Amino acid sequence: MRDIFLRLVVGGLLGLLANPLTFVHAQTDNDNSEVDAADAAVSGLSQAELMEAMTLTSRAFRNATNRVAPSLVTIESYGGVSAVQGRIGGIRKQGEGNTTGIVISSDGYILTSTFNFIQRPPVISIILADGKRHFAQLVGRDDTRKICLLKIDGPTDLPVPEMVDESKVKVGQWAISLGVGYGDTSPAMSTGIISAKNRIGGRAIQTDANISPANYGGPLIDIEGRVLGICVPMNPQSQAVGAGVEWYDSGIGFAVPLANAEKLLDRLKAGEYIRPAFMGIQSGPNPLGDGILINKVNPNSPASRLKLEEGDILISINDKRVNDMLRLKQLINRFEAGETIRITVERKSTGKEEKLELPLDPPPSNAKEPLAVPKIR
Amino acid sequence: MNTFGWRIALLVGCMVLTASNHPVFAQQKALPSFIDQAISKSQPKMVKVFGASAGKVEGFATGIIVSKDGLILSSQGVFLDGRQVKVVLADGAEHIATILKRDRETQLSLLKIQAVTPSFFELSAESVGKKGDWVIALSNAFKVADKDEPVSAMLGVISLRTTMEARLTKRDVAYRGELVLIDAITSNPGASGGAVITPDGSLVGIVGKIINSSETNTRLNYAVPTQVLHEFVAGKASVNGEAQPVTEQQDVEFGVVLFKLGGRNNPAYIDRVVRGSPAAKAKLKSDDMIVSIAGEKIGNLKDYAESLKSLRPEEEVLMIVKRGVEMVRVRIAPRLKK
Secondary structure (H helix, E strand, O other), rough: OHHHHHHHHHHHOOOOOOOOOOHHHHOOOOHHHHHHHHHHHOOOOOOHHHHHHHHHHHHHHHHHHHHHHHHHEEEEEOOOOOOOOOOEEOOOOOOOEEEEEOOOOOOOOEEEEEHHOOOOEEEEEOOOOOOOOOEEEEEEEEOOOEEEEEEOOOOOOOOOEEEEHHHOOOEEEEEEEOOOOOOOOOEEEEEEEEEEEEEEEOOOEEEOOOOOOOOOOHHHEEEOOOOOEEEOOOOEEEEOOOOOHOOOOOOOOOEEOOOOHHHHHHHHOOOOOEEEOOOOOOEEEOOOOOOOOEEEEEEOHHHHHHOOOOOOEEEEOOOOOOOOOOOOOOOOOEEEEOOOEEEEOOOOOOOOEEEEEEEEEEHHHHHHOOOOOOEOO | OOOHHHHHHHHHHHHHHHHHHHHHOOOOOOOOOHHHHHHHHHHHHEEEEEEOOOOOOOEEEEEEEEOOOEEEEEEHHHHHHHOOEEHHHHHHHHEEEEEEEOOOOOOEEEOOOOOOOOOOOOOOOOOOOOOEEEEEEEOOHHOOOOOOOEEEEEEEEEEEEEEEEEEEOOOOOOEEEEEEOOOOOOOOOOOOOOEEEEEOEEEEEEEEEOOEOOOOOOOEEEEHHHHHHHHHHHHHOOOOOOOOOOOOOOEEEEEEEEOOOOOOOOOOOEEEOOOOOHHHOOOOOOOOEEEEEEHHHHOHHHHHHHHHOOOOOOOOOOEEEEOOEEEEEEEOOEEOOO
């Protein structure tokens, strides 16, 4: 359950202040200072003014939403894998409705979440904010960030929203998630704060605003209506396409920042399919000391090509020591398939440490190519 | 963040809920007592409802008092189906309620207890609150409050006011009226029938039964808006379901037979084109997938059937089909169904 009181303070009392973080910062050290900070923050404000502050924040939410709304699109998909077997995250099956995307270039590039294409639809169309429908092509996708790039042809003057550089994002600042997944042309909003930065291998920021299939692919914006990131389902423990859905509307939500992502976008525009990194080892903690004990090496994997063996001990990745499984996952998550890492391994056969270069593969189960979407006549 | 969260929770918990008599906060005059006031003003209007349970389905809910003579609004549920329904007022007094009416479509119920209830919510005939406004949800989710304990308060904003199709998790009952979606998490056992209020204490609506959005297949956090409650209590026959004007329906067809094996949620693939039909003249082919008719999305067989109902014979429309890897646009006029 979300921390309503956090929002109460940040929202209600300090709505007039530019940055709610000031309050959070003011009381980091000892418990007595909390009272002082709260006292200082509200002193001199009457009940009427506090009420007014709440009204003003509501107005700011609406203004911010209206500012980005012209860049929001509704994505429709047709057909595809009709019955998804079992569950996707916590959801029995995917909804039937439309999903959200956001314009990122005036000539028709649109970003959205890969979650919206779990069913691999053969036809995708997009309704722009002006109500016009265009058929779209799936151009590129990045499974490490759970985003994909669509392109529509025709329009040349689409409104591109302002993006906020991640380095300027502060923990504690307002965050508003938007999406058209509930089927209304007007987006549904949920408000909260930025909970953390540098999540999921440095690819995402975290928020307590509600994130769910209703707004996957939609923007997370700040109180000025600038885009902080694109809402996606994520779970640091799993790279599966639906992982993270089980946390929908839980107060744990993620968004992928887009400012300074030109390199990434160029790769997606060129049709690249970016996939998570896979080493090909099954491992556990080393009961006899430091490092990770390799229990099994997958055949035809990067590890098997380097002739790693059961009983070898992985000491470090790119000179960073690995001593537990979570750390291993964290380190590997920072890379993508195709990149090469340097590993240090203590060989069981010789007892000696070796430094090796290991080119990473995509996970074998995830090897399907993205679907080609038909050209428009 | 966790520690911040806790500290702030404690801090505000003290400020808002128990503020006045705690020694640390005693001298502070400028605390946000308007929220405290809105909540404490509303607590006497809240009731806890207990009844039958069935298996895993909870036998409790929340309710709101809507008249001075003991009228109580709550949601539908199995708790109404037992031998008796017990209502616990804010002061802990227990009453046995009679069920005056229950409505399948809005999933509301109206109960009556033999008691004088001076504090009650006014049901506005006009909608209250707009998107982005702060709201407070009051409910006895998870039966946290016992006897005379106040029900739980949660803060959120109105996410969207919209008319949408939503359905219950088990039986396929659809609610098609206006919903006030909120971002406080109210889709939990026992919360239904709770109050959603503005910071000045006006009623936005009551927390609805747990339903899933058919668009997203996720649980909705929402309120049934006050104007719907007003109509329900006032006893108007149809709430938000104004009778469709009966018009002479002329069934039309294109002259195609669609693949029907996969059920109504399958895309509209053409199996066979009837010779001499409008479809044949428009050169539609087997295996074409119908994607759009007259500007409307055709996502599946259900959409296709709906779309046909809105078309008139001999009136030309634009149809888009996917053929192989191409999108093909054709102009086609349906004919009167034979």
